[in-house]
Amino acid sequence: MDVILLQILNGLDKGSAYALIALGLTLIFGTLGVVNFAHGALFMIGAFCAVTLQRLLSFSHTVVDETKTDFLGNPLKVEKPYIEGWFGPEIGGAIIEWSVPLAILFAIPVMVGVGFAMERGLIKHFYKRPHADQILVTFGLAIVLQEIIKYFFGANPIPTPAPDALSGSVDLGAMIGFEVNQIIYPLWRLVYFAFAALIIGAVFAFLQFTTFGMVVRAGMADRETVGLLGINIDRRFTIMFGIAAAVAGLAGVMYTPINPPNYHMGMDFLVLSFVVVVVGGMGSLPGAVLAGFLLGILESFASTTWATTTIPGINQVIIYLVAIIVLLTRPRGLMGRKGVMED
Amino acid sequence: MSKSNLTRRGVLKTGAVAGAGVALPTIFTASSASAFTNEPTGGTVTLGFNVPQTGPYAEEGNDELLAQQLAVEHLNGEGDGGCLNTFSSKALKGNGILGKKVTFVTGDTQTKSDAARASAKSMIEKDGAIMINGGSSSGVAVAVQGLCQEAGIIFMAGLTHANDTTGKDRKANGFRHFFNAYMSGAALAPVLAKEMGNDRRAYHLTADYNWGWTQEESIVASTEALGWETVNTVKTPLASTDFSSYIAPVLNSGADVLVLNHYGGNMVNSLTNAIQFGLLDKVVNGKDFKIVVPLYSELMAAGAGENIKGVLGSMNWNWQLQDEGTRAFVKSFGEKYGKPPSNSAQTCYAQVLLYADAVERAGSFNPCAVVEALEGFEFDGLGNGPTLYRAEDHQCFKDVLVVRGAQNPTTQYDTLEIVEVTPVEQVTYPPNHPMFGGDEASLGECNPGA
Numbered sequence: 053m054d055v056i057l058l059q060i061l062n063g064l065d066k067g068s069a070y071a072l073i074a075l076g077l078t079l080i081f082g083t084l085g086v087v088n089f090a091h092g093a094l095f096m097i098g099a100f101c102a103v104t105l106q107r108l109l110s111f112s113h114t115v116v117d118e119t120k121t122d123f124l125g126n127p128l129k130v131e132k133p134y135i136e137g138w139f140g141p142e143i144g145g146a147i148i149e150w151s152v153p154l155a156i157l158f159a160i161p162v163m164v165g166v167g168f169a170m171e172r173g174l175i176k177h178f179y180k181r182p183h184a185d186q187i188l189v190t191f192g193l194a195i196v197l198q199e200i201i202k203y204f205f206g207a208n209p210i211p212t213p214a215p216d217a218l219s220g221s222v223d224l225g226a227m228i229g230f231e232v233n234q235i236i237y238p239l240w241r242l243v244y245f246a247f248a249a250l251i252i253g254a255v256f257a258f259l260q261f262t263t264f265g266m267v268v269r270a271g272m273a274d275r276e277t278v279g280l281l282g283i284n285i286d287r288r289f290t291i292m293f294g295i296a297a298a299v300a301g302l303a304g305v306m307y308t309p310i311n312p313p314n315y316h317m318g319m320d321f322l323v324l325s326f327v328v329v330v331v332g333g334m335g336s337l338p339g340a341v342l343a344g345f346l347l348g349i350l351e352s353f354a355s356t357t358w359a360t361t362t363i364p365g366i367n368q369v370i371i372y373l374v375a376i377i378v379l380l381t382r383p384r385g386l387m388g389r390k391g392v393m394e395d
Numbered sequence: 396m397s398k399s400n401l402t403r404r405g406v407l408k409t410g411a412v413a414g415a416g417v418a419l420p421t422i423f424t425a426s427s428a429s430a431f432t433n434e435p436t437g438g439t440v441t442l443g444f445n446v447p448q449t450g451p452y453a454e455e456g457n458d459e460l461l462a463q464q465l466a467v468e469h470l471n472g473e474g475d476g477g478c479l480n481t482f483s484s485k486a487l488k489g490n491g492i493l494g495k496k497v498t499f500v501t502g503d504t505q506t507k508s509d510a511a512r513a514s515a516k517s518m519i520e521k522d523g524a525i526m527i528n529g530g531s532s533s534g535v536a537v538a539v540q541g542l543c544q545e546a547g548i549i550f551m552a553g554l555t556h557a558n559d560t561t562g563k564d565r566k567a568n569g570f571r572h573f574f575n576a577y578m579s580g581a582a583l584a585p586v587l588a589k590e591m592g593n594d595r596r597a598y599h600l601t602a603d604y605n606w607g608w609t610q611e612e613s614i615v616a617s618t619e620a621l622g623w624e625t626v627n628t629v630k631t632p633l634a635s636t637d638f639s640s641y642i643a644p645v646l647n648s649g650a651d652v653l654v655l656n657h658y659g660g661n662m663v664n665s666l667t668n669a670i671q672f673g674l675l676d677k678v679v680n681g682k683d684f685k686i687v688v689p690l691y692s693e694l695m696a697a698g699a700g701e702n703i704k705g706v707l708g709s710m711n712w713n714w715q716l717q718d719e720g721t722r723a724f725v726k727s728f729g730e731k732y733g734k735p736p737s738n739s740a741q742t743c744y745a746q747v748l749l750y751a752d753a754v755e756r757a758g759s760f761n762p763c764a765v766v767e768a769l770e771g772f773e774f775d776g777l778g779n780g781p782t783l784y785r786a787e788d789h790q791c792f793k794d795v796l797v798v799r800g801a802q803n804p805t806t807q808y809d810t811l812e813i814v815e816v817t818p819v820e821q822v823t824y825p826p827n828h829p830m831f832g833g834d835e836a837s838l839g840e841c842n843p844g845a
Contacts, residue, residue: 211697351640
């Protein structure tokens with residue numbers, strides 16, 4: 053029982069990242085009709101927003117410590133962050149420690165800007181081109197973005213820890229009546245899940261309860277008619293692209309304490325997120341979220357020792373196996389609508 | 396009047412033979428007039444440095460390349476001479492190799508076997524490289540070693556830790572300076588016994604490819620010899636990024652030690668995930684839970700950040716060693732590049748010097764003469780103390796380091812501290828050891844190519 057609960061938690065956690073990325077992909081596909089293979093790169097850029105802010109906050113001047121020596125036997129040069137000089141070591145240290153949560157504020161404008169630049173600068177020229185062209189150009193863009201990040205940050209993963217108060221693990225089992233130490237779960241992963249739920253809720257509320265959202269939904273249903281009513285739907289769709297980029301970016305920011313970010317982390321998520329979108333149903337926002345969590349949980353269970361000893365290799369194929377089964381039984385995906393991606 | 400002997404049949408025959416000759420891969424014919432492949436004829440000799448310049452191990456590859464460039468400088472008499480001053484063999488004079496100025500070309504392995512073979516082949520065929528050195532994966536090492544054997548080129552493997560490189564896949568033209576998985580197990584076992592006792596239950600997470608399997612086999616064998624029990628061995632796909640699903644079952648498995656047979660990005664993530672799940676805070680079977688990472692590298696340690704604190708592992712070499720050779724190399728590398736070298740950089744540096752020295756001692760670039768000079772060669776002054784290149788399997792034997800993640804590092808470079816220098820006798824094994832291909836494993840014949 054405890055193992056099952058742990059794997060459900062793991063699945064929800066993995067599913068959170070899948071759902072957030074797939075949500076952004078679906079927003080872009082549903083509004084602009086573009087298959088955006090650079091979406092994983094947006095997740096990665098979001099993660100590097102956290103790394104950048106951490107570096108900016110840790111920006112230091114060098115102080116020579118005569119009492120210690122470096123590896124060559126010269127007096128040790130110690131890096132002292134400016135921020136610790138300005139606010140004192142305690143407050144300055146705390147600001148650096150909280151760089152990942154603070155990066156949320158930093159990442160939103162950056163990601164919206166990156167989204168706008170991508171859409172206006174490149175992707176809008178491909179609206180009327182076949183999906184294959186869109187895939188090629190966005191995939192190429194993803195590689196370019198990856199290499200730019202690698203040029204500035206190197207190929208190695210960069211540790212970006214969570215603040216101490218949110219690190220470590222909590223004994224969830226003891227809280228719900230299990231024995232002590234039976235269900236221990238990392239605190240930051242719970243934070244990630246709650247954050248993902250909040251963002252997903254906010255996006256749905258925005259689309260559901262605001263006039264802007266209503267127009268966007270109308271545009272998704274029938275772009276031409278909305279345009280004929282005198283509404284500049286293109287501008288709104290550009291804004292949606294920015295929002296989708298911000299959602300992927302925030303997913304990336306919050307993911308950095310889970311695994312140290314590196315330049316190719318976006319590609320690791322990209323293919324899975326596309327499977328999530330297809331399983332959920334192309335263009336369906338609730339479908340993307342549902343499929344994200346579902347596939348996350350299935351992947352977790354397929355990685356258990358019991359599953360891998362019963363069917364060796366199941367952990368590597370489960371997602372694709374489910375995708376095949378769903379597409380054979382429900383060709384439009386779990387919540388896909390008629391007419392989307394169909395001639 | 397002149398009489399021609401040309402006949403239609405004769406022309407066809409000659410054409411067919413010439414055509415077949417042209418069609419042969421140039422790798423086998425390029426130096427048909429020479430005694431061996433890529434025999435240097437002018438005033439220079441070209442070495443081929445095949446390292447990952449792109450992909451996830453690019454940083455490690457870059458470090459190797461810096462060390463190789465430094466070695467070339469020292470061979471040509473530039474810089475401070477580095478380990479030429481400490482090397483026990485005095486054949487190298489700082490005037491190139493056999494009087495020829497050393498130049499080099501580089502290739503990008505991308506840490507993919509096929510790409511590594513293609514780049515090595517290009518350096519051999521197009522650039523005339525006489526020796527190939529570098530790399531950061533056993534898959535790549537075995538693939539490139541096979542290619543060099545066919546081409547008649549010496550291969551000095553870079554970072555490769557799987558037993559197979561000098562085990563069942565050993566080749567006469569290939570040499571390994573790096574230590575291997577068996578040695579990690581043999582070096583770690585006494586330290587594990589001392590620090591954790593003989594009554595432990597270990598759970599292994601293993602990267603699902605050749606290197607992971609051989610390391611798991613080696614560590615299981617050496618820990619079970621201590622009296623430890625192996626609770627489970629779980630293979631994780633190489634492409635895994637989130638290890639939470641594999642870590643969660645460890646919590647309630649009854650294990651009190653987690654062994655991570657992972658390297659690179661896999662290791663950074665699996666260790667980070669294990670720490671997140673609070674494994675090191677747990678008490679199981681009345682003992683503190685421990686994590687072991689049998690193969691460490693400085694670059695991985697940097698990626699894992701604070702998570703490596705207190706975690707034991709092993710290394711081929713570390714810049715904090717105090718022998719004369721290490722100090723000379725660290726000074727030379729540190730003054731030029733502003734950072735201490737990694738253990739893969741040191742491996743490549745030592746290999747370039749060793750190759751050059753072997754050529755000088757043999758008096759020839761002929762690969763078979765070089766092989767003869769390197770086989771059974773004993774030396775000192777390149778780091779790790781007295782070292783032997785064993786003739787039977789071309790494996791290097793020297794002391795191995797057991798290291799631990801430092802609790803209070805003073806800089807970003809001393810994240811690992813040396814716990815013990817395990818003497819070479821303790822990590823030596825017979826050449827026909829079952830983990831190394833048994834009696835069937837053979838180097839084959841040296842191939843000079845041409």
